[in-house]
Amino acid sequence: MDRYLVFGHPVRHSKSPFIHTMFARQTQQELEYGLAEPAVDEFAQALRTFFDQGGKGCNVTVPFKEQAFTLVDCLSPRAKRAGAVNTIKLTDDGVLLGDNTDGAGLVADLKSHGVTLADSRILLLGAGGAARGALAPLLAELPSELVIANRTHTKAQLLAAEFCDLGPVTAQTYEQLAGTFDLVINSTSASLQGELPPLAPALIHTDIAIYDMMYGASDTAFISWAKQHGARQSMDGLGMLVEQAAEAFTVWRGIRPGTKQVLRELKRNLGVI
Numbered sequence: 001m002d003r004y005l006v007f008g009h010p011v012r013h014s015k016s017p018f019i020h021t022m023f024a025r026q027t028q029q030e031l032e033y034g035l036a037e038p039a040v041d042e043f044a045q046a047l048r049t050f051f052d053q054g055g056k057g058c059n060v061t062v063p064f065k066e067q068a069f070t071l072v073d074c075l076s077p078r079a080k081r082a083g084a085v086n087t088i089k090l091t092d093d094g095v096l097l098g099d100n101t102d103g104a105g106l107v108a109d110l111k112s113h114g115v116t117l118a119d120s121r122i123l124l125l126g127a128g129g130a131a132r133g134a135l136a137p138l139l140a141e142l143p144s145e146l147v148i149a150n151r152t153h154t155k156a157q158l159l160a161a162e163f164c165d166l167g168p169v170t171a172q173t174y175e176q177l178a179g180t181f182d183l184v185i186n187s188t189s190a191s192l193q194g195e196l197p198p199l200a201p202a203l204i205h206t207d208i209a210i211y212d213m214m215y216g217a218s219d220t221a222f223i224s225w226a227k228q229h230g231a232r233q234s235m236d237g238l239g240m241l242v243e244q245a246a247e248a249f250t251v252w253r254g255i256r257p258g259t260k261q262v263l264r265e266l267k268r269n270l271g272v273i
């Protein structure tokens, strides 16, 4: 049977085996999908061994995405732009192709919630790996403006400079932010510590859409905060997780699974519904 897995550390609580097993069932694909948690300095060896032993493809998550970028034979354009690889496929020619489906997953989830990206004014909070992965797919949707704000402003400036050939992207400090944004995407890891990015409440209005790449059984700190200040539409990163997996599955198997039922099951498992 064709073998796939996810590499990460820690990875025990990954939902990827559940998601891909459901995708395989739904599309009647014969495959198995497992977990691998190599020591941080043993990822390269573990990756090689997996493919030497007949593995067909894998996902890569924290903290190995940047290292995976350096270990594959060939990079997709979106992986090259993201500077990170979350999906690897062994091609029929024996080439290890590195791809990145995170940004596509974000855009697919936003669209599935009916969020319009074309001509919209987008605020992206954070300038780490998650923000980098999102930029090219967001700019491909032709927003009127995309502003990056980050605690460490120089990182936002560098990111904006790196992507400005793809669209109208600029960097602003949190204090400089003004005007009406249609969508705010929180890619910071602040929620992990129960913290908030230092965003002025005046930027939140009833018609704004709020997206937090984090998720949990209850609202993230950022979503709670935005709701308190009047935001009516908020989304967390569970949908992005499922959509990036669907994109990876499509890369591997050439068949696109549906995501709605899987998302519903995951929410049920989390106790959200």
Ligand code: ATR
Residues within 6 Å of the ligand: 125, 126, 127, 128, 129, 130, 131, 150, 151, 152, 155, 187, 188, 189, 190, 195, 196, 197, 198
């Ligand atoms: P990831 O790969 O998940 O993006 P990362 O590369 O470590 O993780 O980036 C984390 C991002 O969250 C950074 O933009 C970080 O801001 P700095 O560049 O200033 O470190 C941001 N971040 C983390 N905690 C934050 C907080 N409490 N408030 C605001 N931004 C925060």
